[in-house]
Amino acid sequence: xxxxxxxxxxxxxxxxxxxxxxxxxxxxxxxxxxxxxxxxxxxxxxxxxxxxxxxxxxxxxxxxxxxxxxxxxxxxxxxxxxxxxxxxxxxxxxxxxxxxxxxxxxxxxxxxxxxxxxxxxxxxxxxxxxxxxxxxxxxxxxxxxxxxxxxxxxxxxxxxxxxxxxxxxxxxx
Numbered sequence: 001x002x003x004x005x006x007x008x009x010x011x012x013x014x015x016x017x018x019x020x021x022x023x024x025x026x027x028x029x030x031x032x033x034x035x036x037x038x039x040x041x042x043x044x045x046x047x048x049x050x051x052x053x054x055x056x057x058x059x060x061x062x063x064x065x066x067x068x069x070x071x072x073x074x075x076x077x078x079x080x081x082x083x084x085x086x087x088x089x090x091x092x093x094x095x096x097x098x099x100x101x102x103x104x105x106x107x108x109x110x111x112x113x114x115x116x117x118x119x120x121x122x123x124x125x126x127x128x129x130x131x132x133x134x135x136x137x138x139x140x141x142x143x144x145x146x147x148x149x150x151x152x153x154x155x156x157x158x159x160x161x162x163x164x165x166x167x168x169x170x171x172x173x
């Protein structure tokens with residue numbers, strides 16, 4: 001099973017050029033230092049988290065749409081929860097894909113909770129769903145990936161789990 005997770009992660013970020021990662025890391029490091037120097041450690045943390053959120057969402061779009069090669073045909077499946085039926089029929093490779101679609105959006109929810117402290121769970125749900133729907137729509141219209149309802153569900157679920165985790169951790173302070 002761990003090999004399936006590894007293969008999924010490799011396939012997700014395979015097409016993103018190294019210079020994108022280097023550029024995002026450089027912008028974050030320099031930006032975070034400048035933000036903390038200007039705003040102070042307490043406020044700077046939130047602004048640096050906002051910068052990280054923007055970069056992470058860009059990386060999501062980059063790995064799922066921007067840096068993917070277009071195919072000749074559009075691939076899609078808008079039947080809700082089709083992957084669960086497929087898993088029951090023996091397509092076990094979909095298990096890590098579903099789990100990773102949850103995990104990959106958890107940072108979005110967590111960072112939304114950190115950046116916007118007064119944000120509500122339903123607002124996080126709408127933002128996570130909106131980002132996911134826009135990715136799936138771009139995949140559908142540009143023929144760059146497999147567009148499906150299940151991804152929207154799993155991404156939105158991951159966003160909510162990330163938010164609830166950050167919310168619980170911030171309440172402990």
